[in-house]
Amino acid sequence: MFDNLTQKLSQSFRNLRGQGRLSEDNIRDALRDVRMALLEADVALPVVKDFIQAVRERALGEEVTRSLTPGQVFIKIVHDELVALMGATNDRLDLQVRPPAVILLAGLQGSGKTTTAAKLALWLTEREKKRVLLVSTDVYRPAAMDQLRNLGRDIGVEVFPSDPSQAPLTIARDALAEAQRKVMDVLIVDTAGRLHVDEEMMREAKDLAAVVQPAELLFVVDAMTGQDAVNTAKAFDAALPLTGVILTKADGDARGGAALSIRAVTGKPIKFIGVGEKVRKGLEPFHPDRMASRILGMGDIVSLVEQVQQDVGQEQAQRMTEKLRKGKGFDLEDFREQLRQLERMGGMASLMDKLPGMGELPAEAQSALADQKPMRxxxxxxxxxxxxxRRHPEIIKASRRRRIAAGSGTTVTEVNRLLKQFEMMQKMFKKMGKGGKGLGRLLGMNPRNLLKGGLPFS
Incomplete structure (x- = not known):
């Protein structure tokens, strides 16, 4: 997400860094580049105008002109205004109501509501330790009910049985009664979608909301539709009391205009972003400050550490920390486990936008890093x-290398390259392990402590 915008802004800011003084001409040229980058990212024109005006007013003031590092301060201003544009802070789900708290999902057909319902159920179950019941009221697309039933079975979340012959309101009432009877914490209601906004869909969504009295009424929208996503969100917001937005298919949107426009146009916060089609690890809380850092190519180390600790597990992370701290014991069994963990986390593609500087790499290099085949x-x-x-790689001589190559369907050259890379990794980990610093410390630390050092602008 934001690949094109990140590259454009990085090119523009490269000329500002290191300059001892910024003139009005420098600032005007930089703002023109930022404006063009935002428009190419499909950000709504009124949003772009307001954003550029806000940056201009701060950039032409004493904040930049009297700074010893004016280029860095200008970039910080852009960062701060991006954060303000997207909502300043993460807007958490408000479930502080008498259980069950109802979450109603609305949106167009094809936006990913059903998959998002399952992703949200899994997130609430694993992260918030909630007891969740899912239900589909989409009687117009029977496959949606089967899909939700299958997804619920895959993730271990109960799905209330519904049938296309029933009325949506009846299904919703019965599901709510069942959630109350079983003392569920949350009821997630997946509603029907249409190919376009129409009165019938809005009326049905209003009636469902009146029946279940949702604590959260979330609009689910496909980020890849760009300006259409913003316009649709505006139409839904005018008809329904939305409490927030979930952007789906964010990993397929290289522009990011919807994420930057929706809050400003509707006034409703983006609460989650959906990435990928896999239900597991496919939903992230939306943090404007972290997203702004990603956009500016600074990565998102806090989210990266949270993801590693969530997927790897604290106990396993501590074991690896201890190995790295001692500088010994890291063998090919550990290396294989690292490869598997990386695949479980979605591969390098899911981590690239969280790593500082990755957005500045050429597209070919990013594509090569995201390719899963070499890791397999x-x-x-x-x-x-x-x-x-695997435990003692030093015993792998020529005859063993030929046998390993034949058994894996690779070449001796590839086996030699792996062993050489592993040897280099061992040396690197020994250096990182000294004094308890480096990757081992990163895996074992509290992600929130990363915020204490401030942002890397100077």
């Missing part, structure tokens, strides 16, 4: 080794 070949090579070889 590495794992195949390690799988072809004996347990003793």
């Amino acid at each position: 070949r590495l794992e195949a090579i390690i799988n072809s080794m004996t347990p003793q070889e």
Whole structure:
């Protein structure tokens, strides 16, 4: 997400960094570049105008002209205004009501409501330790009911049985009664969508809201539709008492205009962004400050550490921390586990926008890093080794290398390259382990402590 915008802004800011003084001409040229980058990212024109005006007023003031690092201060101003544009802080779900708290999902057909319902149920179950009941009221698309039923089974969340022959309001009432009877914490209601906004859909959504009295009425919208996403959100907001927005398919949107426009146009916060089609690890709370850092190519280390600790597990992270701290014991078994963990987390593609500087890499380099095939070949090579070889790579001589290559369907050259890379990794980890610094410390620390050092603008 934001790939194109990040590259454009990085090119523009590269000329400002390191300058001892900024003139009005420098600032005007930089603002023109920022304006064009935002418009190319499909940000709504009124939003762009207000944003540029806000940055201009601060940039032409003493905040920049009297600074010893004016280029860095200008970038910080852009960052701060991006944060303000997207809502300043993460807007959490408000579930402080008498259980069950009802979450009603609305949106157009194809926006990903059903998958999002399952993702949200899993997130609430794992992160918030809530007991969740799912229900589909989409009687116009029977496949939606089957889809939700299958997704619920896959993630271990109960789905209230519904049938296309029933009325949506009847389904909603019965599901609410069942959630109350079973003392569920949350009831998530998936509603029907249409190919376009129409009165019948809005009337049905209003009636459902009146029946279940939702604590959260969330609009689910496909980020890849750009300006259409903003216009649709505006239409829904005019008809329904929306409490927030969930942007889906955010990983497929290289422009990011919807994320930057929706809050300003509707006044409603983006609460989550959906990434990928997989239900597990496919939903992230939306943090404007972290997203602004991603847009400016500074990465998002806080979210990265949270993701590692969530997916790897605290106990396993601590074991790896101890190995790295001692500077020994990291073998090919550990390396294989790291590859598997990376795949469980969605591969490098899911981490790239969280790593500082990745947005400035050429598109070809980013594509190569996101490719999962090389990692699978590495794992195949390690799988072809004996347990003793994985624990003691130094015993792998020429004949063993030929056997491993044949067993993994690779070449001796690839086996040699893996062993060389692993040897380099071992040396690097030994250096990082000294004094308890480096990756080991990163895995074991509290992500919130990362915020105490401030943002990397100077």
